[in-house]
Amino acid sequence: xxxxxxxxxxxxxxxxxxxxxxxxxxxxxxxxxxxxxxxxxxxxxxxxxxxxxxxxxxxxxxxxxxxxxxxxxxxxxxxxxxxxxxxxxxxxxxxxxxxxxxxxxxxxxxxxxxxxxxxxxxxxxxxxxxxxxxxxxxxxxxxxxxxxxxxxxxxxxxxxxxxxxxxxxxxxxxxxxxxxxxxxxxxxxxxxxxxxxxxxxxxxxxxxxxxxxxxxxxxxxxxxxxxxxxxxxxxxxxxxxxxxxxxxxxxxxxxxxxxxxxxxxxxxxxxxxxxxxxxxxxxxxxxxxxxx
Amino acid sequence: xxxxxxxxxxxxxxxxxxxxxxxxxxxxxxxxxxxxxxxxxxxxxxxxxxxxxxxxxxxxxxxxxxxxxxxxxxxxxxxxxxxxxxxxxxxxxxxxxxxxxxxxxxxxxxxxxxxxxxxxxxxxxxxxxxxxxxxxxxxxxxxxxxxxxxxxxxxxxxxxxxxxxxxxxxxxxxxxxxxxxxxxxxxxxxxxxxxxxxxxxxxxxxxxxxxxxxxxxxxxxxxxxxxxxxxxxxxxxxxxxxxxxxxxxxxxxxxxxxxxxxxxxxxxxxxxxxxxxxxxxxxxxxxxxxxxxxxxxxxxxxxxxxxxxxxxxxxxxxxxxxxxxxxxxxxxxxxxxxxxxxxxxxxxxxxxxxxx
Amino acid sequence: xxxxxxxxxxxxxxxxxxxxxxxxxxxxxxxxxxxxxxxxxxxxxxxxxxxxxxxxxxxxxxxxxxxxxxxxxxxxxxxxxxxxxxxxxxxxxxxxxxxxxxxxxxxxxxxxxxxxxxxxxxxxxxxxxxxxxxxxxxxxxxxxxxxxxxxxxxxxxxxxxxxxxxxxxxxxxxxxxxxxxxxxxxxxxxxxxxxxxxxxxxxxxxxxxxxxxxxxxxxxxxxxxxxxxxxxxxxxxxxxxxxxxxxxxxxxxxxxxxxxxxxxxxxxxxxxxxxxxxxxxxxxx
Numbered sequence: 001x002x003x004x005x006x007x008x009x010x011x012x013x014x015x016x017x018x019x020x021x022x023x024x025x026x027x028x029x030x031x032x033x034x035x036x037x038x039x040x041x042x043x044x045x046x047x048x049x050x051x052x053x054x055x056x057x058x059x060x061x062x063x064x065x066x067x068x069x070x071x072x073x074x075x076x077x078x079x080x081x082x083x084x085x086x087x088x089x090x091x092x093x094x095x096x097x098x099x100x101x102x103x104x105x106x107x108x109x110x111x112x113x114x115x116x117x118x119x120x121x122x123x124x125x126x127x128x129x130x131x132x133x134x135x136x137x138x139x140x141x142x143x144x145x146x147x148x149x150x151x152x153x154x155x156x157x158x159x160x161x162x163x164x165x166x167x168x169x170x171x172x173x174x175x176x177x178x179x180x181x182x183x184x185x186x187x188x189x190x191x192x193x194x195x196x197x198x199x200x201x202x203x204x205x206x207x208x209x210x211x212x213x214x215x216x217x218x219x220x221x222x223x224x225x226x227x228x229x230x231x232x233x234x235x236x237x238x239x240x241x242x243x244x245x246x247x248x249x250x251x252x253x254x255x256x257x258x259x260x261x262x263x264x265x266x267x268x269x270x271x272x273x274x275x276x277x278x279x280x281x282x283x284x285x286x287x288x289x290x291x292x
Numbered sequence: 293x294x295x296x297x298x299x300x301x302x303x304x305x306x307x308x309x310x311x312x313x314x315x316x317x318x319x320x321x322x323x324x325x326x327x328x329x330x331x332x333x334x335x336x337x338x339x340x341x342x343x344x345x346x347x348x349x350x351x352x353x354x355x356x357x358x359x360x361x362x363x364x365x366x367x368x369x370x371x372x373x374x375x376x377x378x379x380x381x382x383x384x385x386x387x388x389x390x391x392x393x394x395x396x397x398x399x400x401x402x403x404x405x406x407x408x409x410x411x412x413x414x415x416x417x418x419x420x421x422x423x424x425x426x427x428x429x430x431x432x433x434x435x436x437x438x439x440x441x442x443x444x445x446x447x448x449x450x451x452x453x454x455x456x457x458x459x460x461x462x463x464x465x466x467x468x469x470x471x472x473x474x475x476x477x478x479x480x481x482x483x484x485x486x487x488x489x490x491x492x493x494x495x496x497x498x499x500x501x502x503x504x505x506x507x508x509x510x511x512x513x514x515x516x517x518x519x520x521x522x523x524x525x526x527x528x529x530x531x532x533x534x535x536x537x538x539x540x541x542x543x544x545x546x547x548x549x550x551x552x553x554x555x556x557x558x559x560x561x562x563x564x565x566x567x568x569x570x571x572x573x574x575x576x577x578x579x580x581x582x583x584x585x586x587x588x589x590x591x592x593x594x595x596x597x598x599x600x601x602x603x604x605x606x607x608x609x610x611x612x613x614x615x616x617x618x619x620x621x622x623x624x625x626x627x628x629x630x631x632x633x634x635x636x637x638x639x640x641x642x643x644x645x646x647x648x
Numbered sequence: 649x650x651x652x653x654x655x656x657x658x659x660x661x662x663x664x665x666x667x668x669x670x671x672x673x674x675x676x677x678x679x680x681x682x683x684x685x686x687x688x689x690x691x692x693x694x695x696x697x698x699x700x701x702x703x704x705x706x707x708x709x710x711x712x713x714x715x716x717x718x719x720x721x722x723x724x725x726x727x728x729x730x731x732x733x734x735x736x737x738x739x740x741x742x743x744x745x746x747x748x749x750x751x752x753x754x755x756x757x758x759x760x761x762x763x764x765x766x767x768x769x770x771x772x773x774x775x776x777x778x779x780x781x782x783x784x785x786x787x788x789x790x791x792x793x794x795x796x797x798x799x800x801x802x803x804x805x806x807x808x809x810x811x812x813x814x815x816x817x818x819x820x821x822x823x824x825x826x827x828x829x830x831x832x833x834x835x836x837x838x839x840x841x842x843x844x845x846x847x848x849x850x851x852x853x854x855x856x857x858x859x860x861x862x863x864x865x866x867x868x869x870x871x872x873x874x875x876x877x878x879x880x881x882x883x884x885x886x887x888x889x890x891x892x893x894x895x896x897x898x899x900x901x902x903x904x905x906x907x908x909x910x911x912x913x914x915x916x917x918x919x920x921x922x923x924x925x926x927x928x929x930x931x932x933x
Contacts, residue, residue, distance in 0.1 A: 046771050103665070107663070126670055164674070366838075
């Protein structure tokens with residue numbers, strides 16, 4: 001055998017195969033991540049940029065970035081549109097709706113979470129209905145009902161409507177929380193002499209607190225985002241952030257105004273919901289299934 | 293039908309060497325058990341044979357065919373999983389027929405084979421049930437049927453009986469073995485239960501920390517353990533180290549921590565003064581009779597009556613020894629031993645095993 | 649297995665606030681919708697039972713709107729599933745890169761639907777970034793009309809973007825619940841990747857697939873804001889037509905008929921889902 005015909009041992013096939021698999025896997029992950037970043041980032045970035053375009057230097061093709069950035073649009077929106085009023089309305093209806101939802105949901109969630117009443121399944125389904133039922137239909141014809149009671153174009157009517165949409169989330173999350181309380185703890189408390197009031201104050205309320213927090217956040221954001229009902233029942237007397245945004249998206253599509261309002265609407269939402277996801281367990285995220 | 297050869301098989305996970313240069317040859321139709329504690333590499337070895345892992349070093353051969361790069365769905369192996377792994381959305385018939393469907397076997401042939409498997413495993417009448425409607429034992433049998441119906445070259449068992457209760461385990465392991473004998477399929481069986489291994493294997497491969505400690509038939513493994521690990525893992529053993537005091541042609545006098553003993557040393561090259569590790573089984577520690585080579589006097593610490601035998605924990609010069617005897621071996625009076633009793637035991641020279 | 653039932657008046661009283669509120673408001677709204685579709689409790693003119701309003705069903709415009717909304721419903725649910733399923737499969741096994749990916753994907757979940765509508769219509773509009781990039785790269789000669797287009801692609805795009813995380817969450821959970829040894833067993837028995845996909849992954853993930861698709865369909869079918877903002881001028885979605893018929897033309901009774909159509913379709917889909925779920929349930933633990 002001549003020296004030149006000696007071939008160094010190649011990397012075994014199975015090792016090469018394993019390396020190739022890892023490479024493909026890594027590339028695939030990178031591909032998904034990059035696609036995702038573009039998929040989510042590009043729209044948001046566009047909105048941010050558009051909101052910061054200086055009115056003296058309109059942004060158009062072929063510029064890649066706006067020539068000049070300024071807060072001028074933001075100032076304009078705050079000064080010349082009803083955004084401030086809408087903000088006031090949105091952020092005063094929401095807390096009230098959340099409070100009302102909580103008060104109405106608490107006893108219901110207790111029974112659904114800890115008692116086995118006949119028809120429970122039906123009740124659980126009913127609780128989901130506001131989320132499933134088509135929004136505009138409910139809104140349109142609820143406004144007829146409200147009209148009969150002079151509740152249209154009224155603050156109270158808005159609160160009622162937002163409560164209706166918040167209750168499902170509140171009930172679902174609270175029910176899960178109540179279900180999770182182990183019976184032994186309640187038995188132990190009773191064994192040690194606790195009466196109903198003490199049970200509520202020292203056992204139930206503290207133990208559902210995390211769920212309560214999640215439910216409140218979901219109900220709050222639902223109220224802030226609520227459009228169909230507000231659009232039919234509230235406008236034009238009452239405007240909320242969503243209805244203002246909608247007005248900028250319709251016939252008078254003013255991209256810059258819409259960008260500003262969109263960001264105003266989006267940012268507190270994201271912050272709040274990130275907090276929820278961080279602090280609470282995944283149960284609550286899945287309990288809000290149907291949060292479309 | 294297949295011979296199986298593992299050559300220098302090595303598999304690593306990050307820095308852990310799960311299987312360390314394992315060499316093994318399994319004959320056609322043999323039932324070989326991989327036995328060892330958790331983490332010894334037996335399951336990794338099994339899964340490598342199945343094709344779920346690619347070896348880092350070494351080769352797997354089925355009948356001289358190199359299998360290293362053959363994906364798991366192209367090898368003709370069939371595996372029984374610890375959790376049965378039955379497809380929950382398919383009924384018994386569909387589960388069993390799955391492998392045949394994958395091999396694109398003709399409908400008529402499928403029907404024939406599935407029917408035969410149902411009969412062989414007493415599952416006739418259960419065809420339409422879903423796994424959730426079956427007991428553990430029944431699920432086990434379906435898993436078995438699903439495996440054998442494909443007429444695999446090698447049958448693989450991954451601790452299939454662990455999830456069954458004790459009585460069922462004993463019953464089913466015999467059924468598995470008998471079925472395997474009838475079909476003559478080469479089988480590799482993984483378990484950590486040494487009773488199981490002893491009961492049903494042609495040969496046992498004792499593994500520890502990725503390496504093979506000893507391979508042999510059940511008799512040899514139990515009666516002639518080669519290493520301290522094997523001696524201690526299979527059954528119970530008294531394992532000690534002694535210094536050679538005297539050397540005769542066929543036997544050695546050892547200075548052990550509990551006293552001096554004469555042990556048979558066929559073929560062993562040991563010099564005086566050398567340290568030698570040895571073991572003997574509790575059942576070899578009987579009541580002393582005149583003429584026995586070794587007399588061991590100890591104090592009873594615990595006497596545990598097990599029904600058909602008595603387990604004794606004996607203190608001999610500060611060392612803890614285990615003895616065990618049936619009621620006959622201990623003279624018929626089962627309440628004979630009480631803690632504190634001083635008893636003379638005897639162990640024959642031939643009962644000792646020198647370990648490496 | 650019969651569990652002890654708690655039957656006490658107090659329990660029903662306690663349920664009353666929450667459930668009662670919903671039944672009161674939702675119920676009255678649906679009641680009015682149905683009633684007005686038959687001419688009762690009419691807002692304008694006299695109230696008497698009539699089937700006349702129902703001839704709306706046969707009108708060209710109504711049919712076009714219903715078909716359009718059905719199309720939006722189907723395309724949105726199927727489209728989102730097609731995007732979500734592969735990602736769900738990919739995310740089945742964990743890993744560092746994957747966790748980051750999962751949080752990224754979740755972001756649209758936190759973005760309100762209207763905002764999502766704006767974000768997407770901003771980039772797919774005639775002078776939006778997508779068109780600019782495609783023009784710049786030379787893929788197209790003139791900008792694509794993706795917004796307010798006749799087919800409704802703009803709406804579908806927004807629905808998919810907004811709802812992908814929702815569907816992904818549900819489908820991922822379903823996929824993750826499939827035990828690894830089942831996949832091993834299938835592979836061991838000779839299944840290649842396609843067989844595993846169609847015989848194992850899809851059947852076992854079916855509950856999750858069904859839930860997410862039906863919920864998405866219902867939402868997209870009855871949608872108002874997104875189609876009014878990004879959809880074609882004709883035909884409008886059935887919800888948009890309904891609202892315009894009521895508030896612009898003041899033909900409430902006719903609008904009620906459309907409302908009933910939407911409600912019935914929603915209920916039908918829910919019923920369909922429960923039937924399918926039961927059929928699938930038989931196999932899944």
